[in-house]
Amino acid sequence: MKAGQGWVEVTGGRVWYEVVGSGEATPLLVLHGGPGFTHEYVRSLEALADERPVVFYDQLGCGRSDRPDDLSLWTVERHVEELELVRRALELETVHILGQSWGSMLATDFALTQPSGVESYVMASPCISIPRWVADAARLKALLPAEHIATIDRHEADGFTTCPEYMAAMLVYYKRHVCRLDPWPIEVERAFHNYGPVVYETMWGPSEFTVSGNLADFDRSSRLTEIRVPVLFTCGRHDEATPETVASYSGRLPGSKLVVFEQSSHMCHLEERDRYNGVIRDFLREVEGVTA
Secondary structure, X not given: OOOEEEEEEEOOEEEEEEEEOOOOOOOEEEEOOOOOOOHHHHHHHHHHHXXXXXXXXXXXXXXXXXXXXXXXXXXXXXXXXXXXXXXXXXXXXXXXXXXXOHHHHHHXXXXXOOOOOEEEEEEEOOOOEHHHHHHHHXXXXXXXXXXXXXXXXXXXXXXXXXXXXXHXXXXXXXXXXXXXXXXXOHHHXXXXXXXXXXXXXXXXXXXXXXXXXXXXXXXXHHHHHHXXXXXXXXXXXXXXXXXXXXXXXXXXXXXXXXXXXXXXXXOHHHHOHHHHHHHHHHHHHHXXXXXX
């Protein structure tokens, strides 16, 4: 598989992709979060490209991909179709798939189609059950300073979720449970700069802890046992995808593995990037039967 960039035609437009590296090991296909948050904040995984191709793409509606104005495109089903089209176009007959945050939801629904040739999944800071996510978020939000909670609640009640006061209060939550690095890495800054707000708001809602979009009823936790290949779950100790919830997902899938990163929140791959890349490298090698 050759390194390089290009475009894939999908329903609604074109999506941009990049293949980094050209090693002999099975390629790793990376699904970014959001929805609509771009591949840039997961670029740290290109460190794995010294022994395998690492494939990134911006899902339709964000980053370098087309941004159509048809709201009917922003569904899980179309994203699953898009993932399959990207895989076919790049001839990823055998592949590992890593989904981060919303990317884990996409990976789960893709896995439930029982695609052939997928050797493993990494569910990174996963959201497999929105009801569980919302309950965790409410508990974490309740630990914020009272003035920030009041600001968030007032602005959401009035619908003023683009107000600077609301965004400032949200940032307190984000710096506790999304990315604890100070300052935020350039990868995160780029992703925020290039993200697709229409996709995020249509599918998710105004913030990480308020889910009002069409994903509000998403829950695949009872179907995890249908995944037939090795799965690694990862999360941070301070993650909005809480260790307790992620452990419950892993517990539903016999044979799966769970690694909790003690110094991290939702972006373990950046907050502890060297250790994170090492954990992913070791897991992929183990699946492939490679010994160090």
